[in-house]
Amino acid sequence: MNLLIFSRPGIRIYQELRRSETAWHALRFYNPLEIPVGIFIQVSSLSAALSLASDLKYFIRKYGAEHLFEISKGLYCTATFATGRYTTREKLPDPWPWKLWYWVVGDGTILKTQTPPGSISQVKTTQGGYLFEVICTEEEFSVHQYVHPDKEQ
Secondary structure: OEEEEEEOOOOOHHHHHHHOHHHHHHOOOOOOEEEOOEEEEEOOOHHHHHHHHHHOHHHHHHHEEEEEEEEEOOEEEEHHHHHHHHHHOOOOOOOOOOEEEEEEEOOOOEEEEOOOOOOOOOOEEEOOEEEEEEEOOHHHHHHOOOOOOOOOO
16 A cells, blocks of 8 residues: 655645655655655555555645555545545445546646546556546546547646
8 A cells, every 4th residue: 555645736735844854754664765756655554554544645736746555556546536445445346336546747747537548557648747546536536528638638
């Protein structure tokens, strides 16, 4: 289980967290990695990832665009899904019926769509951005319309 925090456009969240003694104190036991879209933090379990996201909530809201939890290699879930999964602990159907694709374009803008551009099943670097497969709740899925990654809103 890992925590991925996307930076707001024009902000390097890693640098902002380094500047804050409070944030860096919360990260002292982790080895956060700065990546092109934000910061990636390796944690041992879902409960640890949720706790860390809670500790960093102020900084995520101020400097981050969104945060996701990596539940397996290249497969992420939303915070709402992760919280619900931790609370209920019930077995999930396989395959999970509700997925979104997050496309992070060069300037850091995140576009969300219900269908991937092409047949991409893992996090891939696309021309001008990064693509993430994200498991979500039914409510989150129903909110998002199809957005073609080549056409920004």
